[in-house]
Amino acid sequence: MSAPERIPPRGVTTTDPASADLLARGELTVRGRIRDASNAALYCAVVHEGREAACVYKPVAGERPLWDFPDGNLARREVAAYEVSEATGWGLVPPTVLREGPYGEGMCQLWIEVAPEAELLALVDGEEPEPGWKAIGFAEVGEGRTALLVHADDERLRRLAVLDAVINNADRKGGHLLPTADGRLYGIDHGVTFNTENKLRTLLWGWAGEPLTGEAVDVLKGLKAALEPSGALTGTLTPLITPAELDATRARVDELLESGRHPEPGGEWPAIPWPPV
Numbered sequence: 038m039s040a041p042e043r044i045p046p047r048g049v050t051t052t053d054p055a056s057a058d059l060l061a062r063g064e065l066t067v068r069g070r071i072r073d074a075s076n077a078a079l080y081c082a083v084v085h086e087g088r089e090a091a092c093v094y095k096p097v098a099g100e101r102p103l104w105d106f107p108d109g110n111l112a113r114r115e116v117a118a119y120e121v122s123e124a125t126g127w128g129l130v131p132p133t134v135l136r137e138g139p140y141g142e143g144m145c146q147l148w149i150e151v152a153p154e155a156e157l158l159a160l161v162d163g164e165e166p167e168p169g170w171k172a173i174g175f176a177e178v179g180e181g182r183t184a185l186l187v188h189a190d191d192e193r194l195r196r197l198a199v200l201d202a203v204i205n206n207a208d209r210k211g212g213h214l215l216p217t218a219d220g221r222l223y224g225i226d227h228g229v230t231f232n233t234e235n236k237l238r239t240l241l242w243g244w245a246g247e248p249l250t251g252e253a254v255d256v257l258k259g260l261k262a263a264l265e266p267s268g269a270l271t272g273t274l275t276p277l278i279t280p281a282e283l284d285a286t287r288a289r290v291d292e293l294l295e296s297g298r299h300p301e302p303g304g305e306w307p308a309i310p311w312p313p314v
Contacts, residue, residue, distance in 0.1 A: 056132040059085050060092060060145045065138050067094070076100045076111065076228070081138075083145070091148035095228075096140040103229070105236070108279045111228030112144035117277040118204050118227035119146075121286075124263050124270045125256045127196045131223050135277075149223050155216035157194065158240065160184040171243020174309065188243055192250075193222035198241040199253045202300050203260065203289055204230040208310050209239035231278045233285040235303055238310045244299040254294065261290050 063085035071078040077099020083092045097110045106114075112135060119133035133146040159170070162184060166172045170187040178184045188194060194214070201209050207229040215223040229236070249257070263270035264287045274283055293300070302308035 055088075056090070056147055057134055059083060059088050059090060060132055060147060061134040061136050063088070063090075065092075065094060065145070067139055077140075079140075080148070081145075093146045093148055094138050094140075094143055095146075096138060096143035098141050099143075100228075105234075106229060106232065108282070109277075112142065113277040114230045115144040115146065115227045117274050118200075118206075118230050120270065120273045120277070121204055121260070122200055122224075124260055125196075125200060126259075127200065127256070129193075129197050129200055129222065129224050130227065131225065146225070149215045149217060149225070151215050152218040157189045157191065157214055157216060157222075158211045159187050161187055173240055173242055186240075188240060190243065191222075194241055195244055195250065196253070197222065197224050198239065198244060198299060199249065199256070199293070200224070201239050201241065202237060202293060203257075203286065205232050205236055205285070205289060206230050207232065207236040207238050209241060210310050211240055231282045231286060233281050237300060237303075238307060240309060242302060242308065245301040247299050249293065249297055249299060254297065257290055257294050261287070261294065264290060 060083055063083035066082045066084070067079050068082055069080045071080055071093065077096055079094045079096070081092050081094045083090055095112055095115070097112050100111050116133050116135045119130040122128065122130035131147040131149050133144055135142065136145050138145065160176065160178060161167070161170075164185065166185065166187045169190050171190050173186040173188055175183045176186045197214075204227065206227065208226065209224070213224055213226045215225060217223070260270065262268060264283075265271065271283065274286070278286075
């Protein structure tokens with residue numbers, strides 16, 4: 038992402054529970070447009086009771102129709118992804134709310150400043166990754182030459198891989214991974230999620246087929262309980278995704294618990310998003 042005139046946050050952090058309240062109730066002022074976004078994405082300042090932060094506002098009116106996501110809108114899916122992330126306790130998605138803005142209803146998400154020196158993806162020579170890295174696959178790098186695309190063997194990425202499997206993320210690109218200076222990692226751009234069909238497309242295939250960690254199993258058990266008909270997460274997601282999509286989310290959690298393993302790429306849908314970054 039690129040945006041004009043960075044806004045230093047005042048009185049707000051990504052881990053502050055009041056961040057979502059600031060996003061929901063604050064006054065939005067558009068400062069610029071994020072040009073490399075596929076749908077309308079506006080860089081804004083949000084101000085409320087002396088607190089100020091930068092945020093991204095994506096109005097529903099600026100979404101391009103997608104043939105394979107005919108129900109609802111992408112903004113609500115972004116909010117749903119945040120709510121599932123919060124239910125895991127991992128905090129992998131920046132605070133995100135649904136609200137009215139200058140161009141109508143849309144999603145509003147706290148802006149994340151990235152630590153540019155953090156390296157999560159790489160292209161390397163050879164057929165096997167070095168220690169500390171996991172293989173994704175081979176990529177053409179020009180003039181008939183190929184290189185091995187790898188991602189870091191990082192517990193934060195592994196948690197995100199589990200979250201993506203739950204929400205059925207169809208677009209986990211490298212540019213959607215935001216490491217910060219304080220050691221946290223966030224995933225963004227979750228508009229194409231929660232489809233009833235298996236559409237998992239990601240760069241985080243390094244653990245495919247491997248057993249889930251004990252932590253992940255415990256988190257999935259918690260999600261299963263929260264997704265019961267009377268569960269708290271069911272109540273939160275019901276206004277955001279369709280009943281069929283909610284049932285499909287429950288089924289994915291059940292499948293992960295039954296297999297006890299990270300999912301593997303299927304053959305009916307491209308496994309890696311394009312472009313990958």
